[in-house]
Amino acid sequence: MATDSWALAVDEQESTTKTIGNLRIMEAGDANSRQIDDDGDKSDEEEKEDRATQSLLNKLIRSNVVNNTNQVEVLQRDPNSPLYSVKTFEELRLKPQLLKGVYEMGFNRPSKIQENALPMMLAEPPQNLIAQSQSGTGKTAAFVLAMLSHVDPSLKWPQCLCISPTYELALQTGKVIEQMGKFYPEVKLAYAVRGHKMERGIKIKEQIVIGTPGTVLDWCIKLKLIDPKKIKVFVLDEADVMIATQGHQDQSIRIQRMLPKGCQMLLFSATFEDSVWKFAERVVPDPNIIKLKREEETLDTIKQYYVLCNSKEDKFNALCNIYGAITIAQAMIFCHTRKTANWLAGQLSKEGHQVALLSGEMAVEQRAAVIERFRDGKEKVLITTNVCARGIDVEQVSVVINFDLPLDKDGNPDNETYLHRIGRTGRFGKRGLAVNMVDSQRSMEILKTYERHFNKKIARLDTHDLDEIEKIAN
Incomplete structure (x- = not known):
């Protein structure tokens, strides 16, 4: 039975492979890895959902049958x-x-x-x-x-x-x-x-x-x-x-x-x-x-909050205050761009947090390895772009943080992605917590759109009040 390592990607790459033994994991610096824009953002084409990759990642995540x-x-x-x-x-x-x-x-x-x-x-x-x-x-x-x-x-x-x-x-x-x-x-x-x-x-x-x-x-x-x-x-x-x-x-x-x-x-x-x-x-x-x-996807088991911030540094400080006040098993943090995700991962690492970073330019094997480590609890925080918004079920995730609110490719509120993102918590009948970082009037308008769409109140959270943060965890 075959025990060879995985191919780099799907059938397009397979056709160039001479023998199974030549398959290798693509290193981040490979010349043939995906092109990254100067600011570290992904193009629209790259952001397209890759169903095969999602399906594979799900298979790797699921060590047991989901109840x-x-x-x-x-x-x-x-x-x-x-x-x-x-x-x-x-x-x-x-x-x-x-x-x-x-x-x-x-x-x-x-x-x-x-x-x-x-x-x-x-x-x-x-x-x-x-x-x-x-x-x-x-x-x-x-x-x-x-x-x-x-x-x-x-x-x-x-x-x-x-x-x-x-x-x-x-x-x-x-x-x-x-x-x-x-x-x-x-x-x-x-x-x-x-x-x-x-x-x-x-x-x-x-x-x-x-x-x-x-x-x-x-x-x-x-x-x-x-x-x-x-x-x-x-x-x-x-x-x-x-x-x-x-x-x-x-x-x-x-x-x-x-x-x-x-x-x-x-x-x-x-x-x-x-x-x-x-x-x-x-x-x-x-x-x-x-x-x-299919049961209607519900947000009934998820408490939703928003935090007012002026900058990404402000958001980071709010994040640190949340972590300082409540016990979090595992958290997923969503960023709009790879550039922000990379910055945030660096900042949290400096604070001593065990951080995993997941983004679209990684080969599927690299993504699988990151998710497996997160599932096994080796890292407590998974920072990701939209690549992971769908289909990733990790039972221990108790908090989802939208460092950036989800938008579609035209910059409009993306209700479906919002549901998928915060739905990473509150899984399997457990209670979950979703915190949205709002850094502008436009962000607030987007948040209000989510409130209206899902008919769920999203309450303000003052991250400078540690007592208030402790209350939301109970």
Whole structure:
């Protein structure tokens, strides 16, 4: 099984990689790293959300399944078929070596999506499935368990095929296969990724193949390493990320068309916009559908305050006063530009705070390492630009500070980003605290916009009054 380091980025970079062994982490000073404007700000193009990167970072952050309170809605293909869910893994009658692997990974009982998806995925005859699942819901473990359950280890050819949008995401899924299959060594795994050079005509003997769409297609058609007609289970993971690249979408459909009629099709996506639905319907015939009933994102558990300041130095002093008065487990601080984030990180470090800095010019591996250290509590403060506003769930975060209020690319109030930012706290039913730094009349107008939009009062906080700061923490 592959143990190589990650690729620098997504498939564009993969195409230039000669061998997997040549993959390396991009150093900050690399000539080919992203260009930075003179003032350290990112261009609009660079600020675009990178779904693949966000998905990867989420996988790295989530060491355990998140306790998700969202309800599951199940739409079944055949209304006459007995629909059931499971509350324990024993009910699934798994092979003992797989059950042992499941427990070794720390799964004590199925998550909500696993309760409903696993009986469908393990049913005979096989049932197709389209499932919506956020990061941390245990969906990767679910489809990995399905693949491992359907494999016949005595047959030395690929029987399960899983495609992911990027090299890094493929390796993350591969790690789950390795962990869950720890006590099932007869089942082998191959990575179909660029740089993994294979000789034409040599048949793959591994039973499970995981890779990116372009390379999997090459292995099936050009190199004839895989006989697609022998595939029993086809998994298309991160469909919403996949279709962001037109080439991936076309390649995935071409792969699906080569598979046998009885092949089980499983498709997963975190979001289900119209474009994802259309794609899913083309790839998965006669599916069962599992959707998460999304709860309204609420700010009820988050206390919101603002602090009046005259300058960034003023903001920094207010920050120090907050830290001096209350006990903070971990905090995330959002800045508008990399330049401000770098300055603030330096100032807090001088004050003796353990600070982690996260920004968009960092390679994905560097970002992953920073987040992992923060998640593990090695740093108590994470300073970041918008790159981290979405999808980062760290249970210990008790305070979010908007050092700069979030704006869209036209400089207008960005309600959605505000919600995502302060939503980093108050997670998992815990109470949270959000503090907004206001340094101008324009900032105050923006803050009032957030108040009106969310219909939540944002109270003023005097950071010179230590008693008042202590009160807000209680």
